[in-house]
Amino acid sequence: MVIVNQMVQYPQIDRTFAALGDPTRRGILERLGQGSATITELAEPFGISLTGMKKHVRVLEDVELVTTVKVGRARLCSLGPRRLDDARQWIDTYQQMLDTRLDRLGELLERTKGEPQ
Amino acid sequence: MVIVNQMVQYPQIDRTFAALGDPTRRGILERLGQGSATITELAEPFGISLTGMKKHVRVLEDVELVTTVKVGRARLCSLGPRRLDDARQWIDTYQQMLDTRLDRLGELLERTKGEPQ
Numbered sequence: 001m002v003i004v005n006q007m008v009q010y011p012q013i014d015r016t017f018a019a020l021g022d023p024t025r026r027g028i029l030e031r032l033g034q035g036s037a038t039i040t041e042l043a044e045p046f047g048i049s050l051t052g053m054k055k056h057v058r059v060l061e062d063v064e065l066v067t068t069v070k071v072g073r074a075r076l077c078s079l080g081p082r083r084l085d086d087a088r089q090w091i092d093t094y095q096q097m098l099d100t101r102l103d104r105l106g107e108l109l110e111r112t113k114g115e116p117q
Numbered sequence: 118m119v120i121v122n123q124m125v126q127y128p129q130i131d132r133t134f135a136a137l138g139d140p141t142r143r144g145i146l147e148r149l150g151q152g153s154a155t156i157t158e159l160a161e162p163f164g165i166s167l168t169g170m171k172k173h174v175r176v177l178e179d180v181e182l183v184t185t186v187k188v189g190r191a192r193l194c195s196l197g198p199r200r201l202d203d204a205r206q207w208i209d210t211y212q213q214m215l216d217t218r219l220d221r222l223g224e225l226l227e228r229t230k231g232e233p234q
Contacts, residue, residue, distance in 0.1 A: 014138050021135030026207070033214035079215055084208050090143070091205045097150035098196055 153195040
């Protein structure tokens with residue numbers, strides 16, 4: 001039996017998980033949770049260049065976790081509208097699948113207990 | 118006010134999110150949820166080479182989502198012990214932070230309603 005890609009597919013989920021797989025990008029999201037910030041304000045505490053910070057922000061913008069708006073000569077970054085419900089849903093479904101699998105293995109062990117070795 | 122990295126840190130979370138950011142690797146986990154499989158059995162439905170599949174499995178093994186055991190000349194892959202609780206926890210905390218932030222913006226809008234334009 002081969003069942004592949006049985007779980008719900010979400011178009012942005014690849015890039016979303018990839019975007020979250022970087023400590024600086026998760027740090028940016030955590031920082032923006034305290035309030036909006038310009039690229040300069042974001043770059044400073046992380047000790048990275050403006051160019052480096054712009055790249056990270058672009059990745060987060062691409063998956064709608066961050067929105068930016070130009071204010072004068074600065075670019076103000078805020079948390080975007082995405083709630084990560086798709087990523088959470090994938091993990092929930094995975095955990096349910098894992099539990100079912102472990103239950104089945106447990107049953108199998110129980111059943112083989114009574115059998116001759 | 119600058120609060121960075123306030124959220125709980127997990128040692129493996131970077132590589133875990135990165136590992137999940139690939140549709141083939143999520144597909145492998147979903148397939149293994151149906152039962153253990155050899156590298157050859159995994160590679161076939163995805164239409165990728167054995168070498169390519171070995172690399173994907175190695176990435177999942179590194180973050181303990183998959184365990185493998187050599188059985189004769191084949192390598193049998195099974196779901197590992199990790200439940201992704203850390204990734205789920207990070208997303209939960211993010212969503213709570215986002216809700217708090219949206220509540221605060223809502224309050225601000227309410228308050229400014231009464232003020233002269």
